[in-house]
Amino acid sequence: MQKSSVAPVEAPSANDANEETTRKGRGDRRQLILDVASEVFLKEGYAATSMSEIAARLGGSKGTLYNYFKSKEELFGAYVLRNCELHRTQLGGMLTEDGDVRTVLAAYARRYLELFTAEKTLQNWRVISAESAKSPEIGRAFYESGPLQGVKLLAGYLEQAVRRGELRIDDPMQAAHQFISLIHGRMIKARLLNYIPVPTPEEIEPEVQGAMFVFLAAYGVKA
Amino acid sequence: MQKSSVAPVEAPSANDANEETTRKGRGDRRQLILDVASEVFLKEGYAATSMSEIAARLGGSKGTLYNYFKSKEELFGAYVLRNCELHRTQLGGMLTEDGDVRTVLAAYARRYLELFTAEKTLQNWRVISAESAKSPEIGRAFYESGPLQGVKLLAGYLEQAVRRGELRIDDPMQAAHQFISLIHGRMIKARLLNYIPVPTPEEIEPEVQGAMFVFLAAYGVKA
Amino acid sequence: MQKSSVAPVEAPSANDANEETTRKGRGDRRQLILDVASEVFLKEGYAATSMSEIAARLGGSKGTLYNYFKSKEELFGAYVLRNCELHRTQLGGMLTEDGDVRTVLAAYARRYLELFTAEKTLQNWRVISAESAKSPEIGRAFYESGPLQGVKLLAGYLEQAVRRGELRIDDPMQAAHQFISLIHGRMIKARLLNYIPVPTPEEIEPEVQGAMFVFLAAYGVKA
């Protein structure tokens, strides 16, 4: 029930202007609730979010909320599931193109840092990892359909590059993890703890170059 | 376990061995409160922790709590500050010894993963990073006196190694960040989201080796 | 006693006599809360009144209280506003009648003392004036819609009397203030500080006569 209702999220811009009011139906309202709830969870974290605020932002009543989600926890779960796509969709695309491995990986790294130093993404991470302590399933679900998928895509790309003779890697999954870790570098941690503000592209570049240098030193094919 | 690691914090200048037992007074009680509070914050996170529970575990009254800490927030702040040492003290020591760079770094990496895959450390991280969103100062303070100090120590060590001709590094701080990132690799993230249980030394070893391989490929001196 | 005097406040535009019993709903409950709160504020003063006690007397829960009034302060504000009418309604009527100025003013004076030496009215005054120190707006609001209105009505009446040739007054507002002050005389102050008990009509009469004598000596027409 939850998962199936996630897919349609991606198609909010349909040309059904006149239907809007007619079929206020099932899924749409649920999605709307989820949208609003996401905003609040993201801003406040799980514990500090109140069902009242969600209801207020929605314009509806709290009772209605409970018609769609049995509890605050279930609503939070739905929010988490919905936020996994970030990892998959936003970065996966970068790896499909042909082109020099160095160029592709560098672009991937840039995009990665851009995305994961954004306040929203960080807050998402904070909220979910905080809640993982008490609800292991939540963390698990998120890891599996989020970060893990991302690494797998990257590993797949690396494998191709190996086959093309552009890289020399024994364990592509490990290498993928390492590449992502290298990108993380100093920035993600510093951002997570609010030590630095959102970086500019100019600040991101050295991080990318540093990561590329190390990664290629280990896995690149010598000239 | 917790209590024993607290004592050194408060009594660094103590030469009053005989008074110790007499004045169960001021500081000790504060420490006791902090101990108990830490347990609860660690288990529940900031928002879900109630002063009542802390008081109950203490056996004392809530009023007493507030005689020592003006507010829940202040108590949390004290908890955060106290937890910065982990990063500094537990790992710094590993870098002072003489010995082959490879050996030292590998040992450091092992200890790092051992430490940061422990439930307590992770939970500490989750709790503090979650709170960083709303109280940037807290995250900042933690980063500066925790992770950042750790990196600096490592960078210092790397610099020495460079001077000894054992490594070839332009930017030691960046290299230190990268080394730590490489150690992080897959495990910290996976642990943070409860995707995997606490790893055994056998599971840790390949991570260490992988990190060493990449790092040395980039910064080691050939032959 | 209290309830009956509340009804007119809320239902000035009511032509829904048959619905009355049906919708025990919104407004009625609010009124009920205000009734109970008034009792308690009156008895205890603002600071010593607890929302818990109000809720307990109501038979409802504290949460419900807060559904109707955002805070204790707001509830108190509503109570103050509600109590302004006393001044307006209870005394204004006395001035509309035709009749000898002396008779009318004496009757007004009698009624005034009767009303303002009553425990409830005094306590109301004590509570509101006490709170004026910290919340000037509350005192202001009360003064404007309570005492000030009363004086204005009286001033209006005096003006008529002047036009009828029954009095000779330059500044009717000042004269009105003076008349009321003269009525106050010794009693209000003494009652306010609990120096004397509620006076009987026999005790009130000399006060009235004394006030009339002085007032007319200044503003009456000779002969």
Added chain:
Amino acid sequence: MQKSSVAPVEAPSANDANEETTRKGRGDRRQLILDVASEVFLKEGYAATSMSEIAARLGGSKGTLYNYFKSKEELFGAYVLRNCELHRTQLGGMLTEDGDVRTVLAAYARRYLELFTAEKTLQNWRVISAESAKSPEIGRAFYESGPLQGVKLLAGYLEQAVRRGELRIDDPMQAAHQFISLIHGRMIKARLLNYIPVPTPEEIEPEVQGAMFVFLAAYGVKA
């Protein structure tokens, strides 16, 4: 015990600089406490005043407070008693001088309004009258040794004036009450409820003149 320790309050500016520290003795400390407590009661009212704040302002501990006063209530009682003098001392002196009755009374009225429109005096009144509801003795004690004494002094003066043939009064006590009431006029009430700010001498004058006019119309000797 309480009353006897009140007198010395008036002599804080003695030339005993060196004794200060020596005889920290009994009464002085009590007086100091009372001074500080008065400030706070005056500013906050009874209920909102906390023993902690008094202790804090004192620099001492709460325990010490309780060594001098058995309870908050007793401390408040002592404060009330101490504040009665205002009425007696500050105004009584004005009536001893020789001089035209009109001049003396007008000066008295001026001084009265000056004194009783001051924030401190009003707040004192608010606080004590508010507490009178719950502790009738407190109000009684204050009335008797404060306002009542003032009226008696005035009545005595009026009686003299009658003997001197300057006034014609049957009941001097009633006349005294009436004169004071007339002075009260609009201002005291308006000030009490924070409807107007502290008046200037220019604003006070018309009130005084108005009161004089009415009073003399009733009690003055013609020609």
Added chain:
DNA sequence: AATGAATGAGCCTTCATTCAT
């Protein structure tokens, strides 16, 4: 399906007071 009133448990905090030192 939607509402919104009602609830009661619980939260953070403050306070007057006591008591051992």
Added chain:
DNA sequence: TATGAATGAAGGCTCATTCAT
């Protein structure tokens, strides 16, 4: 006498959840 640590009872307020309409 002076201290200040300890207390436990409230206090104001919020919240997730339920249920009659």
